[in-house]
Amino acid sequence: MPPRPGAMAMRFAIILSLAALAACSAPTEKSPFDRLAADPVKHGERLATVLGCKGCHGKDLTGQDWSAPDFVDMSTANLTVSAQKYSVEELKTMIAHGQRPAGRELWDMPSFLFTRLPDADLDAVAHYLKTLKPIGKAAPDPVFYPAARAEMAKGIYHSSAVEAKQQFANRGPDAGPEFERGRQIVRASCAECHRIELDGKPAYPGEPHNPNLRIVASYSEPDFLNFMITGKAAGNRELPMMSGVARGRFSKMTDAERKAVFAYLKRVGELSN
Incomplete structure (x- = not known):
């Protein structure tokens, strides 16, 4: 039986999506960060602190309330729980591209910061997150109020995936x-x-x-x-x-x-x- 047209269209959309992510994949150049331990998990643990993961997700990475009254009810992810749901490669895509494997976009995750991180550094952070012992429950999905949806419609409030794509080519001021x-x-x-x-x-x-x-x-x-x-x-x-x-x-x-x-x-x- 030939594939249904809808199924073929969905496959084609997935292929295009993966191709787009590949075009904006993490650079492979040498890491700007010193590697103090051969173990990638130890390297990832230090990077998780230096890059601010614990600032948004809490010292124990179980998430924090990030809500804005009458705009959005949102908590940062409980990484001790959510990291166990995904593979290392899937976590790297979420960190650097702001997008879950099924295509749903993240919000208020500063993925644009990490689009230029070398793959080895993303790999280390993801491996570290996979070692975390689950504590508590996963964070609920965000709830957007009319004010937030109005800003989305006007192109003011962007998803993490959109920001990552917009800023990928922006490397910052060139000093030589x-x-x-x-x-x-x-x-x-x-x-x-x-x-x-x-x-x-x-x-x-x-x-x-x-x-x-x-x-x-x-x-x-x-x-x-x-x-x-x-x-x-x-x-x-x-x-x-x-x-x-x-x-x-x-x-x-x-x-x-x-x-x-x-x-x-x-x-x-x-x-x-």
Whole structure:
């Protein structure tokens, strides 16, 4: 019996979808992150902290309430439970492309940060997530209110999959090949708040301005590296949110990674003057 037309159309759509993802697949170049252990799970565990997984999904990765009143009821995924449902390759697609295997798109997952991560790093994070012992229940599906649906219709509020596709080709400011390592690290770890352009402009209507990271050109290397570890800015200042991010995430970078970030941001700032 010949295949039904509808079945053939669905197969063709799936093939096109897979081809599109392959075209935007993770780069295979060398990782910008140091590998402190041969075990990919250990590498993935460190990356899960540095890249902010625990900031959104909680220290134990069981998820957090991410709701906005009258806009959306949403919790970040309980990764201890949801990671067990998917293969390593499926998890990598969700992380870097914002899309589940069945085609349903994720929302408010910053997949666009990770579209340029080398495959080995995505592989390590996914393998780490697969080792988590399940705790509690899976997060419920999000509930979108009329205000959210109106912004979707206007093209203001995008799914994670759409954002990932839109930003894939955007590598961030180019400071030259000698600063490429820092460029890759910054794109994956700083762009959620400061944008890939690093100018700190609101990425979404109503969001506050964040600092333009070109300000790093005014820092000395010792002051910047101290800030990345202790969260204390110049003058021993405590900065809203950023000081906690530095202590919780960037302190887990290696010295070489932090120095690459500083060198890149300093050069971007110098080129802007």
